[in-house]
Amino acid sequence: GENVEQHPSTLSVQEGDSAVIKCTYSDSASNYFPWYKQELGKGPQLIIDIRSNVGEKKDQRIAVTLNKTAKHFSLHITETQPEDSAVYFCAARFGNEKLTFGTGTRLTIIP
Amino acid sequence: DAGVTQSPTHLIKTRGQQVTLRCSPKSGHDTVSWYQQALGQGPQFIFQYYEEEERQRGNFPDRFSGHQFPNYSSELNVNALLLGDSALYLCASSFSVAGAPKEQYFGPGTRLTVT
Numbered sequence: 001g002e003n004v005e006q007h008p009s010t011l012s013v014q015e016g017d018s019a020v021i022k023c024t025y026s027d028s029a030s031n032y033f034p035w036y037k038q039e040l041g042k043g044p045q046l047i048i049d050i051r052s053n054v055g056e057k058k059d060q061r062i063a064v065t066l067n068k069t070a071k072h073f074s075l076h077i078t079e080t081q082p083e084d085s086a087v088y089f090c091a092a093r094f095g096n097e098k099l100t101f102g103t104g105t106r107l108t109i110i111p
Numbered sequence: 112d113a114g115v116t117q118s119p120t121h122l123i124k125t126r127g128q129q130v131t132l133r134c135s136p137k138s139g140h141d142t143v144s145w146y147q148q149a150l151g152q153g154p155q156f157i158f159q160y161y162e163e164e165e166r167q168r169g170n171f172p173d174r175f176s177g178h179q180f181p182n183y184s185s186e187l188n189v190n191a192l193l194l195g196d197s198a199l200y201l202c203a204s205s206f207s208v209a210g211a212p213k214e215q216y217f218g219p220g221t222r223l224t225v226t
Binding site for chain 1: 115144151152153154155156159167169201203214215216217218219220
């Protein structure tokens, strides 16, 4: 089955700097890669996703890149703000199969 | 437009008891997936319901069962509770096109504590 690895497990960045979180997946057939943000006491919130037919997608300060050959994808957050502090999860899926999640990255923005 | 809702918010049960958790999907969604999230871990897939049937299942024992109703809402039942069942249970909804689910949106979860 699919296996997703996520790094780093914790990340601290100064407010205004950029943050990058990386994930690798094992199943080359996976074709959908969402990112979720989870704040304390809440459910995961979908923030951006990418499908295997594109290499990059942007939404304001957030971008995701996908390298199908290397089987890895990354989340980039620019101009970080205190409200970006949360746990971020990557996930991967093939077709209508289940979502497989990474282990999460706790991002702390230092004012 | 209400998002995914779950009830109850918190629940405390004793080992050996049974529990039922409920989920109402986002308006327009027809597919419901259930996940278990242990503290400090990513969500683990339990099962998915579409057209009132279990479409696929993760690596969870038969103590975990579910149901989807005609209005697309869903229940998760866990029998013979173990201490290890303590976790946040998340429901995610999506709509399926040609049988394939699109983006999944999560509810706030039900925090289950087994003592």
